Amino acid sequence: MSEPITNAPLQLTCLHDRHVALGAKMSPFAGFDMPIQYTSIIEEHNAVRQRVGMFDVSHMGEIFVEGPEAETFVNYIFTNEIRGFAPGKVLYGMMCQRDGGTVDDLLVYREFEPDHFLLVVNAANIDKDFAWIEKQAKAFQVTVRNESPDWGQIAVQGPLAEKTVVEVLGLKEAAELEFYTYYNTEFAGRRLIVSRTGYTGEDGFELYTSLEGTQALWDKLIVAGVAPCGLGCRDTLRFEAGLPLYGDELSEEISPVMAGLGMFCKLDKAFIGRDALAAQKAEGMPRKLVGLEVHDRAIPRAGYPVELPTGEEIGVVTTGYHSITLDKSIAFALIDSRYAPLGTELLVRIRKKIFPATVTGKRFYKPNYKK
């Protein structure tokens, strides 16, 4: 999560004053001044795994696409297949460049109105994505609107998330939602999207509404005792569940196929980057994203080299932690594909020392999603 250095003033979400009043440790992320932790990353992480926690994710981007060719267009810029995908469903996938490099990973919501879609994109990429989508849209009968500044978003996550949104927020229909579906309701006179999605490996909901509505939802949840959780544990939670972070595991240089996300790329349809991804799949990638378990408490951090016993560098760590849930040092690493088979023994250089590590799957923690 390296931060590009810019002189632009940091943006504030609609909940910024709440974070400051709660004494959160604040830090720049994706151009926003965001809460990293309120009490401790470990406490907040455990709150989400064991009970329920909430995150301000108002920095995420909301881009609306509509028009007679909206389905054809979205299917052309999105790696996953949206035809035959019913209103009220949410689909995960990527937008790719022609060379297969990843523009962003995102959620696509098929709206209940025909020919309407909502694309939820990463905060750091909002401007880039919007410009890129608009450019591709020229040949289609669609309109594209970036409404990101008008929407707040709260993620309520954890085994008690359903009970919390039903009892504290009165969102009774939320209990009926399957994972990766949503419904619309009204809150404070504005649209509220209740989406059973998340980025933690637990059951949970993402609530999108107006800025004022987001503030009112947050305050209700705080009064009910729901633990506010910062971006620190958002990263440890998503990492344990094997979920990629754009900038670390996906980028303009790292394609979805390289990142092991080929299942979200439907190569039997036409979309931008399809041919490059098909070639990568057919020919095999020179590098591949793998899981690594380090047999020590020392922590493999992003950027640390992965080596062979000969000292030859064969890859690099993209994310690494001492896992809070599993109590072991684990990492994602992008390495030479020849060493990617499960069980391969490698070495990670952590400062001046080298530590043995074993190639593992990337899903370190089995998610507890609603079936």
Next chain:
Amino acid sequence: MSKILEGLKYSESHEWVSVDGNVATIGVTDFAQSEMGDITYVDMPDVDDEVTAGEEFGALESVKASSDLYSPVSGTVIATNEALEDSPETVNEDAYAAWIIKVEMSDPSELDALMDAAAYEAFIA
């Protein structure tokens, strides 16, 4: 408000030193632990390793980041706090009890370059 103990010496990189004869006991300050958050690993040198004033001798790892430790004095490591291997969180609980290494000093005059409690309090204010 971070805790600062009288009678200790402090470095600008937030280590504390307690001196007993020629032996310096070294840890990190309460300010340092609170800045780092939950400590999950302490990377320590081995006994008999040489350390040099101002140079790295190990690292603290929190959930989020790793932070190098700098030795306030030069000399030979005569003990490391092995309890930290299993319980690194004691650095968060009481940073002044959770010493990291003991060093037999080769040049005790290096202590004169360190801050006392009042100077350190002003330094982190």
